[in-house]
Amino acid sequence: MIDVDHGLEQARHALPIFPLPRSVLLPGAMLPLHVFEPRYRALVAHCRDGWELMGIATLKPGYEANYEGRPEVFPEVGIGRIVAFQPLPDGRSNILLQYVGRGSIVRELPSEHPFREVEVELRQTRPPRDATVYDEVRALVAAIGGLSDAAREEAVRLARLEGSELLDTLARKLLQTPDDQRVYLGEDAIERRGQQIVGALGELLASATASSGEA
Numbered sequence: 001m002i003d004v005d006h007g008l009e010q011a012r013h014a015l016p017i018f019p020l021p022r023s024v025l026l027p028g029a030m031l032p033l034h035v036f037e038p039r040y041r042a043l044v045a046h047c048r049d050g051w052e053l054m055g056i057a058t059l060k061p062g063y064e065a066n067y068e069g070r071p072e073v074f075p076e077v078g079i080g081r082i083v084a085f086q087p088l089p090d091g092r093s094n095i096l097l098q099y100v101g102r103g104s105i106v107r108e109l110p111s112e113h114p115f116r117e118v119e120v121e122l123r124q125t126r127p128p129r130d131a132t133v134y135d136e137v138r139a140l141v142a143a144i145g146g147l148s149d150a151a152r153e154e155a156v157r158l159a160r161l162e163g164s165e166l167l168d169t170l171a172r173k174l175l176q177t178p179d180d181q182r183v184y185l186g187e188d189a190i191e192r193r194g195q196q197i198v199g200a201l202g203e204l205l206a207s208a209t210a211s212s213g214e215a
Contacts (some may be wrong), residue, residue, distance in 0.1 A: 004081065007051035010103050014109055016043050017055040017077065021063065023057040024181035025078025029095040034058055039090055039114035039157045044082070046113060049054040052082045053100065055120065058178055070116060075105045076186040080189050102185055125164060126188050133194030138165060140201035167193050174200040 018033070018040060025031050035044050047054050055077040063071035080097030087093045103120030111117045128134075138159065145155025161169055165189070174197065176179045187193050 002052060002081070004053075004100050007053055007081075008122060011051045011053045011079075012122055015053065015055045015077070015079070015103070015120050016047060017057045017073070017116050017118055018043060019057045019059050019063075019071070019073050019116065022178045023056055024058055024076070024096065024178050024182065024185055025080050025099050026172050026175070026181055027074060028104070028165070028170055029078070029079075029099045029101055030083075031056065031080060033095050033097065034092070034184050035095060036092045040091070042096060042113060043115035044085070044093060046115070047082055048085065050078045053079055054097070054184065055079050055084070055103070055118065056097070057105070064105050064209075070108070073105070074182055076182045077103050077105060078185055079103060079116070079120075090101075103187065114204060123186075123188055125190055125193070128190040128194070129191075133165065133191050133198070134163065137170065137201065138196060140198060140205060143171075144205050144208060145156060151208075164190060164193075167197050170197045170201070174204065 023031065024196040035041055043054065056079075057077050060072040060074060065071075078099055079101040081100045082095050083098045084096035085093060086095070101122060103122045106119045106121055109117045109119060141155050141158050145152045158166065160168065170183045171181070171193070176182055180196070180200075184193055184196055187196070
């Protein structure tokens with residue numbers, strides 16, 4: 001059994017990254033990937049021989065011109081562990097990553113491998129000073145739950161979640177753009193994460209209320 005915390009501390013000094021155009025590995029997420037490029041086949045083999053950890057980095061716009069090289073990536077990185085591996089006869093594979101941590105890229109390293117490696121600073125989420133932010137989120141979830149039977153069922157399920165698990169679950173559901181997802185991933189303060197979710201819930205409530213009124 002791999003000690004994930006120890007693995008993160010060791011791997012952060014030379015973390016292999018899988019840069020993707022519009023993907024962000026959010027807390028609590030599972031990310032399926034189909035691996036077919038030779039450099040990423042090598043990345044997966046390297047990870048499976050070590051800590052089974054890789055970073056998912058988001059490519060900056062304009063990456064297409066230098067896709068085969070080292071196009072720029074945003075600094076926020078979600079770190080995933082390979083929890084499932086399905087080899088295919090021609091060398092391709094399907095893998096499943098499970099989020100285990102996050103970091104900020106400090107620098108990109110010269111690499112002897114065909115894939116890219118970076119040094120990252122591991123980030124930790126700071127607990128809130130009080131429960132106000134969770135109260136705001138729960139109030140909005142309850143308000144949305146009152147709009148329909150389906151919404152009520154989901155609201156009841158969400159009401160069972162506590163603390164950051166509630167925020168992370170809503171982030172995976174509500175944050176649709178990579179930019180919004182990166183803001184959430186890169187934020188250390190629970191209060192700011194919570195206010196981002198409050199904003200997204202407020203927009204959803206306004207939209208749902210308007211649609212209900214039009215109907």
